[in-house]
Amino acid sequence: MTKVRSCLLISISLILLNCATVPITGRSQLSMIKNSELIPMSFKQYQEILKTNELSIDKTQTVLIKKVGVKIQKAVEAYLIKEGQSEVLNDFEWEFNLIEDKTINAWCMPGGKVAFYSGILPVCQGEQGIAVVMGHEIAHAIANHGRERMSQGMITNGLLASLSLVTQNRSALTRDILLQSVGVGTQMGILKFSRKHESEADRMGLIFMAIAGYDPEAAPAFWERMAEISNGPGTPEWISTHPSNERRISDLKKYLPESLEYYKKSNPFSSYSGNNSEAEFL
Numbered sequence: 001m002t003k004v005r006s007c008l009l010i011s012i013s014l015i016l017l018n019c020a021t022v023p024i025t026g027r028s029q030l031s032m033i034k035n036s037e038l039i040p041m042s043f044k045q046y047q048e049i050l051k052t053n054e055l056s057i058d059k060t061q062t063v064l065i066k067k068v069g070v071k072i073q074k075a076v077e078a079y080l081i082k083e084g085q086s087e088v089l090n091d092f093e094w095e096f097n098l099i100e101d102k103t104i105n106a107w108c109m110p111g112g113k114v115a116f117y118s119g120i121l122p123v124c125q126g127e128q129g130i131a132v133v134m135g136h137e138i139a140h141a142i143a144n145h146g147r148e149r150m151s152q153g154m155i156t157n158g159l160l161a162s163l164s165l166v167t168q169n170r171s172a173l174t175r176d177i178l179l180q181s182v183g184v185g186t187q188m189g190i191l192k193f194s195r196k197h198e199s200e201a202d203r204m205g206l207i208f209m210a211i212a213g214y215d216p217e218a219a220p221a222f223w224e225r226m227a228e229i230s231n232g233p234g235t236p237e238w239i240s241t242h243p244s245n246e247r248r249i250s251d252l253k254k255y256l257p258e259s260l261e262y263y264k265k266s267n268p269f270s271s272y273s274g275n276n277s278e279a280e281f282l
């Protein structure tokens with residue numbers, strides 16, 4: 001009994017000691033592993049995915065993906081510096097690639113490694129829609145949702161109770177849980193997140209795209225297009241992990257006024273021109 005109790009006590013203390021705060025929302029989250037450990041594994045996995053997939057030969061679309069990616073990256077960096085949270089970006093090495101694949105898919109791995117699949121471009125319908133997806137996926141990485149899922153996996157696997165994490169097996173165990181938690185080992189390379197994570201990424205994504213000079217009002221329209229597709233046959237996996245339903249769209253509309261404040265500051269001369277400056281107000 002005493003043994004069980006002390007294990008429980010150790011577990012609770014570890015949970016309390018290993019917490020992080022999500023930028024923008026201020027939510028407290030579990031963080032049982034350092035980004036300096038997790039991110040190099042993520043980079044390795046990203047390289048594997050690039051090796052086993054074909055990059056798009058469409059120069060125009062590839063340039064557009066990189067352009068939107070860099071604009072939102074700069075917006076995120078400016079925001080975090082201003083908020084005194086730039087340590088969130090430690091170990092990040094941003095990269096934006098367009099993969100030739102009809103799948104409707106896009107993701108950002110821990111550390112800022114982004115992939116868009118060409119199949120999502122018709123749903124994006126141009127730069128604004130790409131910014132919606134880019135903002136959302138980058139938000140998952142900034143909010144460290146992959147690390148949080150991993151940490152939850154560690155707890156539920158009872159690894160803490162057995163304290164095996166402090167043994168020499170730590171790196172092998174960590175890697176296994178990483179692959180399970182962020183789903184990068186799967187064929188699709190999709191990050192599977194909870195509804196709470198999805199909602200948080202929606203809110204943060206709107207703000208990031210707005211700071212980058214993109215009109216966040218493009219987001220509900222994008223998710224409505226997604227909803228139409230998900231009503232059709234053979235729902236793609238990205239849509240099944242990103243359910244676009246009335247609840248999501250109404251939540252997005254609730255978040256709009258907050259992000260529009262940022263948009264107005266980044267675009268003092270009214271509506272989106274497609275050629276506006278990056279986060280100058282910051």
Ligand SMILES: [Zn+2]
Nearest residue numbers: 193198201242
């Ligand atoms: Zn998501």
